[in-house]
Structures are given as structure tokens and as C-alpha cells.
Amino acid sequence: ETGVTQxxxxxxxxxxxxxxLRCSSQSGHNTVSWYQQALGQGPQFIFQYYREEENGRGNxxxxxxxLQFPNYSSxxxxxxxxxxxxxxxxxxxxxxxxEQYFGPGTRLTVT
Amino acid sequence: xxxxxxxxxxxxVAEGNPLTVKCTYSVxxxxxxxxxxxxxxxxxxxxxxxxxxxxxxxxxxxxEAEFNKxxxxxxxxxxxxxxxDSALYFCAVRDGRKAGTAxxxxxxxxxxVSS
Numbered sequence: 001e002t003g004v005t006q007x008x009x010x011x012x013x014x015x016x017x018x019x020x021l022r023c024s025s026q027s028g029h030n031t032v033s034w035y036q037q038a039l040g041q042g043p044q045f046i047f048q049y050y051r052e053e054e055n056g057r058g059n060x061x062x063x064x065x066x067l068q069f070p071n072y073s074s075x076x077x078x079x080x081x082x083x084x085x086x087x088x089x090x091x092x093x094x095x096x097x098x099e100q101y102f103g104p105g106t107r108l109t110v111t
Numbered sequence: 112x113x114x115x116x117x118x119x120x121x122x123x124v125a126e127g128n129p130l131t132v133k134c135t136y137s138v139x140x141x142x143x144x145x146x147x148x149x150x151x152x153x154x155x156x157x158x159x160x161x162x163x164x165x166x167x168x169x170x171x172x173x174x175e176a177e178f179n180k181x182x183x184x185x186x187x188x189x190x191x192x193x194x195x196d197s198a199l200y201f202c203a204v205r206d207g208r209k210a211g212t213a214x215x216x217x218x219x220x221x222x223x224v225s226s
Contacts, residue, residue: 042216
């Protein structure tokens with residue numbers, strides 16, 4: 001098991017609502033990346049934070065936003081939820097140039 | 112633009128037989144290549160990586176992968192499969208020219224090892 005934790009493990013929301021997902025990175029890591037994994041697909045990159053600054057973003061709309069805190073933990077916020085946002089959301093921590101270590105994920109269901 | 116192809120949705124092997132899970136990639140700069148494994152309802156576990164050096168890299172649980180630059184491939188291999196190796200395997204690439212670029216994943220290959 002990695003030292004990356006995510007909360008909550010499961011979440012059910014209604015279309016149009018907002019959600020916040022949380023991630024605690026592995027000790028010694030300064031970079032957090034977020035991915036969306038739809039059913040039957042590989043993870044898709046949402047964005048990455050390095051030392052509290054956004055360091056790259058994938059092809060996701062602005063209603064997906066994030067934060068990284070001084071202790072390098074991170075939040076993913078999604079506004080105006082849509083049915084297609086239903087997925088497993090994965091957080092990965094790393095040092096900037098190293099392999100990424102993934103948390104167990106948060107399963108989000110939008111109804 | 113980077114991309115990864117895993118041409119097989121599923122690979123079936125008998126326990127004790129060698130296994131190969133295929134991966135080809137496309138990247139503009141130097142490829143940094145990774146294999147991850149995912150068990151049901153779990154996150155991804157890192158298996159191995161290729162950054163530079165020997166083309167054959169060894170990783171966790173007896174897995175290895177061979178980097179082939181001319182064929183732009185990074186196939187995952189194991190000499191003797193175990194039933195416990197049954198899982199979903201993802202190949203990923205990122206552009207090594209810039210630190211911190213995103214991992215681009217393939218769609219995944221389900222490995223099924225029968226006893």
C-alpha cells in the first residue's frame with residue numbers, strides 16, 4: 001500500500017451539486033496529480049499541483065478546480081455536477097520527476 | 112501529443128506459463144514509461160518504469176518490461192504467471208523533456224491467469 005489516502009471512499013451526488021474530494025500525499029512528496037477514471041477506461045489527467053501551484057492541466061472544463069495546501073495535501077472541487085462526472089477519481093503523489101503513487105480513489109456517482 | 116495503445120483488451124494464460132502484455136507509445140520527447148496494476152475497487156499500484164539505461168527493466172512481483180525504441184514498444188512480461196497476477200494492467204507514458212508532465216494511460220489490459 002502507498003501512503004496516499006483519499007476521502008471519502010464513495011460519494012453519491014445529484015446533478016447540479018458541488019463536490020469536494022480530498023487527498024493526503026505520501027510523506028516527502030511535493031506534487032499531487034488528479035485523474036478521472038471512467039468505467040472501463042484508463043485514467044485521464046485532470047491537473048497537477050506542485051508546491052501549491054497548478055503545474056499542468058488536462059482537457060477538463062473550469063468547473064473542475066483544485067488546491068494544494070502547505071502540507072502538500074490537495075482538494076479536487078467539481079461544480080455543477082453532470083451525469084458524466086460519475087467515475088473513480090484518483091489522486092497520485094510524487095516528487096516532480098519520479099513515478100506517481102496512487103491512492104485508493106473516490107468513487108463518485110452522480111444521479 | 113502523447114498516446115499509449117494497449118492492443119489487447121484481455122490476455123488469458125495458464126498458471127506457470129510466460130505472459131506478455133503489449134504496449135506501444137507515441138511521445139514527442141524522451142519517453143518515460145511506466146506499468147501499473149489495478150485490482151478490483153483499488154487504486155493503481157506501480158510495477159516498474161523505464162527512464163534511461165538498460166532496455167530491460169525489472170520491477171515488482173517478478174515482472175519485467177523491455178523498452179524497444181525502434182518499435183516504440185514497452186511490453187510487460189513475466190516468465191511464470193500466477194493466478195494472483197490476474198488484474199487490470201495499465202501502461203503509461205510521459206514526455207521526459209519537462210518535469211511534472213501528465214501521465215498518459217492506455218485503456219488497460221485485463222490479465223486472466225487460470226489454474
